[in-house]
Amino acid sequence: MNVPILSHSDSPVSPGRRRFLIAGSLTVSFALFPAAKALAQSASPDAAKGLPGDLNGTPSLDAWIRIDEHGITVYTGKVELGTGVSTGFIQIAAEQLQVRPEDIHLITADTELTPDEGNTTGSRSIRDSGTAIMHAAAQVRVLLLESAADKLGTSAEILKIRNGMIAAPDNHTLTFGEAVSGLNLHRNAEPQSQLIAPDRQRVIGQSVPRVDIPGKVTGGESYVQDLRLPGMLHARVVRPPSYGARLISIDSAVENMAGVAKVVRDGSYLAVVAEDEWQAIQAMRALERTARWETFVKLPTPATIHATLLRLPRREIIVDDRHGPARPAAQTLHRRFTKPYLAHGSIGPSCAVAHLDKGKMTVWTHSQGVFPLRSGLAEMLGMKPDDVRCIHAQGAGCYGHNPADDVAADAALIARAVPGRPIRVQLMREQEQTWDLFGPAMVTDVSASLDATGHIIDWQYEIWSNSHNLRIANAGRLLAAQYLAQPFTPAPPEPTRMPEGDGDRNGIPLYNFPNSNVQYHFLSDMPLRVSAQRGLGAFQNVFTIESFMDELATAAHVDPVEFRLRHLDNVRGRKVIEMAASRFGWNPKRLRRPSHGVGFSFAQYKNMMAYLALAVELRVVPETGAVCIERVVAAVDCGQIVNPDSVRNQIEGGILQSASWTLYEQVDYDSERIRSFDWSTYPIMRFSEVPLKVEVHLINQPGAPFLGTGEASQGPTSAAVANAIADATGKRLHDLPLATGGRLCNFAT
Missing domain, CATH: 3.30.365.10 (Aldehyde oxidase/xanthine dehydrogenase, molybdopterin binding domain)
Structure with missing residues (x-):
């Protein structure tokens, strides 16, 4: 099954697909990619020990770098969240392969194509994935030069890479595609690499224009919210009015509204599918008005939430305990600080598209972890993980765990109920805000x-x-799965040990x-x-x-x-x-x-x-x-x-x-x-x-x-x-937020 994914390129079989328009308009398209399986780890755990960055988890070179007659493709399991890491990965690979950034085609976070690098979190993308790409590219460069030397009948040490070509002193040249012919890159990386020395670097350290910006500022197809597929239906979910509410009844007349294709109900999970988006919204509002719910959960008093936290059962963790020389204290100060719950406040409400076709589920999502999400979706749907494909497409954004995973679960559940047609689910503003996974108080x-x-x-x-960190560890961490007739229980929270911590x-x-x-x-x-x-x-x-x-x-x-x-x-x-x-x-x-x-x-x-x-x-x-x-x-x-x-x-x-x-x-x-x-x-x-x-x-x-x-x-x-x-x-404030009074700033005064 060929499926579209968000990409900054054309088709992978087109020689022009690697246009990297650094001064003008970057073309963002929904390109067709072959559904090749992501490479399995080809090394034993012992063989991968000591490798740089995320090569430890995926040591095979061709899991990161592939070269053919059409050019160079770089793969990463990390996603672009608006920080520019895609451009950084391209720069790193281009530097070590000694080619232009526009010669690199990058594919990010696709469970059938890229390495499994877990979640894109903790400011680790360039550190972990960038380091892996750097060393993989450097080692592939050495292998290409050795292969070209064999073909040219000369020594690899005297070959140079110029303008994307491997050149000998006698001006004989080979393309990368010609050099890679007969070369097996499906091999484990080595612990050490012949990196381009910092004083010879020409791409790393430069402010190369970001590849993800032009489409965003010109209204191009940049986000999963922009994705439109042939025959696509639009869906809206009806969230419960409060945590833990149980759905008692709905008005079946909603199914007769104009454009409505199906009302999906499974226990207390409720959604509606329609031919166009406005019809889906109208039907959702009708369901909201007529649905009857039984509520149970009571939330704590906001004014005393921090006192509530101090009384909750707790697990004690010693983070640091140092004892040095004792000296007399001249004075001792003590203070207590508080932080409220914070929302992610994503400017664009979360969105996903799912398609169940011939027993295979494909989900386009702005999740920060397509591989953990795939596992959670497969468990929720009762499918094999290999039958679920998650493809990252940029979302309108957040840093952290917003409802991106939840709306992906919505899309998958609804697509299962309406097989054969792509289903697009867009959350409403109030759903994005009230069912967010807040930053803890x-x-x-x-x-x-x-x-x-x-x-x-x-x-x-x-x-x-x-x-x-309540990211997807099982199906129960997906909101929709908690409201099904056969609900899933969320995996219990566990602390993340230092130095990462939570x-x-x-x-x-x-x-x-x-x-x-x-x-x-x-x-x-x-x-x-x-x-x-x-x-x-x-x-x-x-x-x-x-x-x-x-x-x-x-x-x-x-x-x-x-x-x-x-x-x-x-x-x-x-x-x-x-x-x-x-x-x-x-x-x-x-x-x-x-x-x-x-x-x-x-x-x-x-x-x-x-x-x-x-x-x-x-x-x-x-x-x-x-x-x-x-x-x-x-x-x-x-x-x-x-x-x-x-x-x-x-x-x-x-x-x-x-x-x-x-x-x-x-x-x-x-x-x-x-x-x-x-x-x-x-x-x-x-x-x-x-x-x-x-x-x-x-x-x-x-x-x-x-x-x-x-x-x-x-x-x-x-x-x-x-x-x-x-x-x-002269007043010290200890409780966030600090500006609880007026907000008008007049910088002219």
Whole structure:
């Protein structure tokens, strides 16, 4: 079965399919690809040990790089979420193969074509998949040169790759397709690769225009929401009015409405299928008006949710326990911080398309994990995993676990009920918002002691949080599967151990404290439906740690930047702090202005990814309490930089999103249901509230490992904003969101 997938290319059998239009309009099309099975792992576990990046999981070279007479195709199991990783993968492969980026065709996250790299999460795409592609491409380049040497009767060492051709000194040349003839790339990668030296790199480190942007800004077919297939029907789901509600009855007359093809009911699961989208919406609204439900679940009181979290049963996890020399304490400070539930707030509601054809289910989805999703769907449908294919297509977006997987399950269930025709399911705005998997509410508690010299000698830290990772581990984690006549039970939540962590991510400060204890109170009971949101617990933990570092600096009578540096030995961390302070013009002796403040913050994401420091200048409007961010200056070290513009984009976007969370966002609910169903009931940062100026300064480390940047700015932004508010007002705020009063910013005053 040939099936369309979202691609930035033409057909794989067309020589023109690899056009990479770096200066103009990138063609995004629904191209036809052969449904070849993804390569199985061809190595034993022992054979794969010690391989770089995700080659450990999929060691065969041709799982990543394939070359034929039509050109070069690169495969990755990671997905494009709007961070530019697709362009980065192309640059990495092009560099190591010594070809132009436009010569590379990239296929992402397809359960029949690409390596299984699990979920695209944790800022690990370039670090894990990019590293695998880099080494696979380098090893394929060496094999191509050796094969070409045999064919040309010369030595591989004297061959050069120029303009996509392998050339000998006597000007005899071979194309890659000719060189690969007779060469078996279905072999395991080696632990070591002959990488192109950093000083010879011409593609990595350049701001190559992103391949995913042109179609998005010109209205091209870029998203799964744009997918239209021959004979496609439109469906809408009817969600229960509240958690756990049971469907009693529906009005069967809805099936007689114009255009309605089928009403799908299975237990308390309800959906409608129609010939066009508006007919589906009208039928859905009719079902909503007439359906009768029995409700059971009561939600906790929002005003006391953090007290509720403190009382829930918990599993105790010691995250850090260090005991060094004991010194007398001159003073001890203690604070408690809180975070509300946060929505993903995807601008475009989630969407999926599914097609059951001849016993095979194909699902086009913007899931961040097509392989885990395939397993969950197969279990829910009672099908073999090999009979379910999940193809990633970009969605209108989120970072984290929004309803993308849930709507894929909707599409698959409805497609099973209407076999032979593609089914498109689009969630409504209120469904996207109220049935989101929210970022968990959290409580953090910290106390620290200073000695007479103003150094921290003891650090005690506690975290109360649900799991931040309820991604698809079984069918029961899919919303629809929980409401079937034969429902599936969700897999129980489990903590993710450090250094990745979930609620405890970034719970260990990078600073040098001789005595430290960090305790994670892992809460299995979930008052609201929660899962992964950008940064996981790092957002709250860095907010707490870096806000408290400012309070300790004040107590020690030390400038906040100097206070951080005196507690930090990490050379790369010190460098980003110094650069951010310098580029910002940080001045401990600055003249203060009424209602104006500056704040600083620093963290290394997960203590293993990108280092980031930033400073914020803002103004608080005394009459309204509105917070107006005037400028943000950040410095980042993410190892070797593949695409500088992409790094800046990710940091800038993270700063804006984190500022929105910090100042404005929280989920509203009552004892019956979620009430944040639209943009008036779930406010996000408006254009008028975007910082006037954001600068991102990069520290490149050629030849160093790639470090993820996508979530690096989430935590530091929150604390820098809080510290600047405290500087402007003299009042320290510990409970998010911070700007609960007025919101009008007039930057002209």
